[in-house]
Amino acid sequence: MARKTNAGNFHRQPLILPPEDVASPGKQPNFIVRIYSLLDQHLPDPSISVNWLANQLAINRKTLYRKVQCLSQLTPTDLIRQYRLHKAVELLRIGYSVTKTAGSIGFKTSSHFAAVFKEVYRQTPTDFIASQKKNT
Numbered sequence: 001m002a003r004k005t006n007a008g009n010f011h012r013q014p015l016i017l018p019p020e021d022v023a024s025p026g027k028q029p030n031f032i033v034r035i036y037s038l039l040d041q042h043l044p045d046p047s048i049s050v051n052w053l054a055n056q057l058a059i060n061r062k063t064l065y066r067k068v069q070c071l072s073q074l075t076p077t078d079l080i081r082q083y084r085l086h087k088a089v090e091l092l093r094i095g096y097s098v099t100k101t102a103g104s105i106g107f108k109t110s111s112h113f114a115a116v117f118k119e120v121y122r123q124t125p126t127d128f129i130a131s132q133k134k135n136t
Helices: 029-041 050-057 059-071 074-091 100-106 110-123 125-136
Strands: 002-004 008-013
Touching: 029 050, 029 059, 029 074, 050 059, 050 074, 059 074, 074 100, 074 110, 074 125, 100 110, 100 125, 110 125
Parallel strands: none
Antiparallel strands: 002 008
């Protein structure tokens, strides 16, 4: 299912489960679990890219793109971004600062992290933290 963003672009809703459900065997395609595992091991590294991921999985970029697209309806770049943002939400919920969260999930600057976070969640990380405090 697609949703329209303010910029007029369409983004597909992922057909895969969020990263927090990776621990549930049988719910995720094994290939996606392997990707999540690699990302988890190297999450703070801002140089993670599609080329890096393809090399780690010992496949070429085109094959990676096709497999990820088929399983998730996302590009590999979007999958990496989605994974990082899911992890960011987890870290913000347990009390990490915006700056510490940005570094922990591989963003070079907290301002870039905040912009990406706002694009996806429609609120800044600071607003997200405040809303979590209200709900507790």
